[in-house]
Each structure stands twice: as structure tokens, then as C-alpha cells.
Amino acid sequence: MKQDPKAELRVISRTEPPASKLNDSIVVLTAGGAVLCALVFAVALPLGGPLPLYGGALSLGLLLFGVAIRRYFTDRFPDIEAIELREIPDPDHADEPLSDVEALGPRRSFLKRALIASGALFGIGIAAPPIASLGPAPGGTLLRTAWRPGVRLVTNEGLPVQPDDLAMGGIASIWPQDAIGQERSSVLLLRLTTPPVAPTNLDWVVDNVVAYSKVCTHAGCPVALYREQDNALFCPCHQSTFDPSRGAVPTFGPAARALPQLPLGLDDQGYLVALDDFQAQVGPAFD
Ligand code: FES
DSSP states (O other): OOOOGGGGEEEEEEEOOOOOHHHHHHHHHHHHHHHHHHHHHHHHTTTTOOHHHHHHHHHHHHHHHHHHHHHHTTTOSOEEEEEEOOOSSOGGGTTSOSOOOOOOOGGGHHHHHHHHHHHHHHHHHHHHHHHHTTOSOOTTGGGOOSOOTTOBEEOTTOOBOOGGGSOTTOEEEEEETTOTTOGGGOEEEEEOSSOOOTTSOGGGOBTTEEEEESBOTTTOOBOOEEETTTTEEEOTTTOOEEEGGGTTEEEESSOOSOOOBOOEEEOTTSOEEESSSOSSOOSSOOO
């Protein structure tokens, strides 16, 4: 049968440490100082204050908060001398405590609340600038580009393009009409010498002209080169190679996904337009 260690505990002496106003004052002052330093840090960092100011505030705040915690636990436990009668040997109770010493409670309740409050404020002050510096959430902007139904494909000079503007085997860098220079929307327009095959979406091909995102699906470099002799789009950053006649699937290198194909069509004046945005994620995958 299990023995209750408390039943046999005989307290010989119990000395409670005297309340130390000095110690309590140190806890309050250092915790308050830590909060003050956190506020200085929270204000100085976003406003571009000098490094010694917000760095010093952060260091001093951490130091003061550490001192507050340390001093809070100073003289927190009573000094108890007790004995417990046990049968020896008693392997079943070898790991039980000889006594349960409870920390001093009531006179520390104010300090405890003060320390918790200052810890919360200190944490908020320290965490606020880095969190605020993350900026607004991107939302769905990383999944969209400037391509929308009816947007014309234009050259660097803003000129709209017709299929015949490209020679057989020719290639051009193309932008959305209203977003020239927006890299995530840049496309490579190719006029293939032979009709493309699956997995190319043939509904999005006009007179052997196909358009693919120019942003490499490996790490986002521009896929800037086309080797006509082996019909390969080539990314110079890490040598990923894509086959434009088969949906721009990767055929070599670290890229694991095909370059997204832009749905192509013609407007009533015979110019190439997008039928929609890309239907696959542009650039390196992040979800
Ligand atoms: S970014 Fe294109 S291969 Fe790495």
C-alpha cells in the first residue's frame, strides 16, 4: 500500500524570509524599466532611429527583465527543516519528495501580477516592430498577374503583335498592354516550326504561336534564351531547360514544373490577346 509522505512529515522549524521592500522595489523598478526599454525599441526601430539607441534599449530591456525575474524568486521559499519517517529500504517511494514546500503566496501576489503584466508589455514591445515590418499580407497578388481576358500582347515598345509578326522559329519578349515591365507578367512568345503537342493546351495556340511565362519555375530567373536547333527554352541561372513544343515541360536541370502557358487568342483586329490569366502558378512554387 502506498505511503503518504505528508502524513509522516514532521516539521521541526519553518522560517519565512522577511518581506524585503528593497527586493520588491527592485522587482517593480527593473520590470518597469524593461517595459520602458521595450517602448523605446518599439518606437525607435520603425522610425529609423540610430542603431545604438534601439539596440541599447533592447539589450538593456532584456537585462532588466532578467533581473526582475531573478529578484522575484529571491526569498520566495520558506526555510523549512523537517523529517519524514520511512521504512528503509523503501524502493517504491524512493523518488517521492521528502516534503512539499510551497512558495510564499499572498505577499507576492502583487509582484506576480506586476511581473506578468510587464512581461506581456515587454514581449509586445519587442515583437511589434519585426511584425509590423512584415508589411501588408500579399493576399492573392502572388497568384495573379496582369493578364486578363482581352489584354493585348505588346512588345517592349508597346506595339501590339499579330502571329505573322513572328518569323517561323522566332521568339519575342512580350508584356501585357497595360503592364509593360511587370516581370511576373512577362511572357515568351514563340512561333514553332512544327505544331506543338500535349501537354501543350492546343486551344491556347494560334498559328503555331504559343506563349509561356518567362519566370523560371525553379528560382524565378528570366528564361531568356531559346535554342532553335534543339527547340529548347533555357534558363541561364541553373541551366533548366524546357520544351516549348510540349507545354514547356522541364527536360533538364533543377526546375520541376513546366512554364505556365498563357491562354492565347485573337481580337477582332487580328492582334494576339490573352484569353485569361495563367492557369498555373507563375515562378517558384510557394504553396
Ligand atoms: S532559376 Fe532557372 S534554373 Fe534556377
